[in-house]
Amino acid sequence: MVNDSELCEIILQYVKDEYLDEDDDTQIGPDSPLISSGIVDSFSMVSLKTFLERKYKISIPDAKATPEAFDSVNKIVALMKEFF
Amino acid sequence: MAYADKIREAYRKELADIRTAGLFKEERFIHSPQAAEITVEFPSGAPQQAVINLCANNYLGLSSHPEVIRAAHEGLDSRGYGMSSVRFICGTQEIHKELERKLANFLRLDDAILYAACFDANGGVFEPFILTDQDVIIADRLVHASLVDGIRLSKALQESYKHNDMKHLERKLEEFQDKRIRLIVTDGVFSMDGDVAPLDVICALAEKYDAMVLLDDSHATGFMGRTGRGTHEMRGVLGKIDLITTTLGKGLGGASGGCVSGRAELVELCRQRARPYLFSNAIPPVVVAAANKVLELVSSTTERRDKLERNTLYWRKALTEAGLDIKAGESPIVPVMLYNAKLSQDVARDLYKEGIYVVGFFFPVVPKGAARIRTQLSASHETAHLDKAAAAFKKVGEKYGILGLKKDQIIAKFGA
Structure with missing residues (x-):
């Protein structure tokens, strides 16, 4: 079982690596809006979903993988816990 | 009745929300064939106006050939x-x-x-x-x-x-x-x-x-x-x-x-x-x-694509010399960067008054803070069209004080 803070850190790092350019100094925390702020768009969100599914060998149904459920790192952590 | 009042109200609210968010799209009525010069009625009911069209995908000018x-x-x-x-x-x-x-x-x-x-x-x-x-x-x-x-x-x-x-x-x-x-x-x-x-x-x-x-x-x-x-x-x-x-x-x-x-x-x-x-x-x-x-x-023949290429180079050079901030590139899609959503709408509206038909794009169509006017060239444009359009861009750009400014300066002035 992965603990929350470890999971939070892994997702946060992934978001920074995947969605911010090297010269982008946007500060992102666990509650920062990701999709509603435009940092992650609804299509490129698929990378994050695929990453989580492959890393943790889970399957997140499309009905659950909504832009709202993926709108912050903490919300994603809460969603993930349903599938562990 | 299946289409109950509460359903109707819910949809009306959704439409009102789209308007409030400034995302409501309105069609503009064109009273002529698609071409470099068209006659437009905008907004609905307004007098028709002859304008130079810089927002069609009519790249080779074949729409009305x-x-x-x-x-x-x-x-x-x-x-x-x-x-x-x-x-x-x-x-x-x-x-x-x-x-x-x-x-x-x-x-x-x-x-x-x-x-x-x-x-x-x-x-x-x-x-x-x-x-x-x-x-x-x-x-x-x-x-x-x-x-x-x-x-x-x-x-x-x-x-x-x-x-x-x-x-x-x-x-x-x-x-x-x-x-x-x-x-x-x-x-x-x-x-x-x-x-x-x-x-x-x-x-x-x-x-x-x-x-x-x-x-x-x-x-x-x-x-x-x-x-x-x-x-x-x-x-x-x-x-x-x-x-x-x-x-x-x-x-x-x-x-x-x-x-x-x-x-x-x-x-x-x-x-x-x-x-x-x-x-x-x-x-x-x-x-x-x-x-x-x-x-x-x-x-x-490559005549029409050659003319489009010449028009593209001419237009990119004219806008750059006028002091507009454009996205560099090789295609006939030439975005004029304004970064601020309201500014993109204001500039497009003023250009229409000058007889130039363009559209401003902003989030969510483009990323936040990357609002722009997308101009598109056509082989049906003549040099005179492009000269007139460039002069209009310069005039409107001057009005808003954006000529010669780069991204950070435009954002500092108008916000992203």
Whole structure:
């Protein structure tokens, strides 16, 4: 079982690596809006979903993988816990 | 009554919310054929105004070309108005097959299949041969909405890479070597930025990591590349792309219709399984006949794509000299960057008053803080049109004090 803070850190790092350019100094925390702020768009969100599914060998149904459920790192952590 | 008052109210509220958010789209009525100069009524009920059109996809100026119109008339007279059928029941005339052959020849690919729109081509292109989660689709993050919808409909694993970032694409290809099929998906010319995909690098990566490549060349077919075949010609990878989707609704006459062209087996699988092909009416003969003429025109001379290229260079130089901040590039899509959403709307409105028809784009159509006016060139533009438009941009730019300013300075002045 992965603990929350470890999971939070892994997702946060992934978001920074995947969605911010090297010269982008946007500060992102666990509650920062990701999709509603435009940092992650609804299509490129698929990378994050695929990453989580492959890393943790889970399957997140499309009905659950909504832009709202993926709108912050903490919300994603809460969603993930349903599938562990 | 099924359409109860509370349902009606809910929908009305949704529409009101769209208006409040400033995202309500309104059509502008055009009272003339599509051309470099058009007559527009905007807003609805306002007096008609003659304007120079800088926002059509009429890249080759063929939308109202006399030879194309004549071919359409002949098609209507000789083949009728509608087919009243999907293609595989009784909706295929020999002119449909002729057009498919001409498209495949022009694109230098094995075969082609027509669709009612390129949106349909893209929506149905993945399902026929990307079948399971043992396959992966790896798409540029800025591909067209129709490709996004098509990818979402497929059962494959879905991945994306940073826009035109080849290192990122390579990492994804490495990561998914365990999959049966890897399919890279990109636009040729990206519609909002006007930049061109590095297809030479993409094809080299596809070879190295055993992947197929799908290219949407809708904003390129007919004019990008030395003989106008598209961005695959421009980047020196003719014959190396597995699938090209493109449209008849932009450079190639601008009416409607699209196609998937590519490897013979893949096109045949689309003919057997693609739902928008199987369950949608055949393109009407009048459009097919005119498109056949368009293919003849673009295959017989490069005159129109050469003029478009000259116009593009002239326009980019004129805007740069006027002090506007434009996105660098090689395509006839030239975005004038304003960054602030309200500023993009204000500038577009003022340009309309000056007789220049352009549209401002802002989030969510483009990223936040990247609002712009997208200008598009046409072979039907004359130098006088471009001189007048550049002068108007300069005048309006002066009014808002943005001439000579770069991104940070415009954002400092107006906000992002």
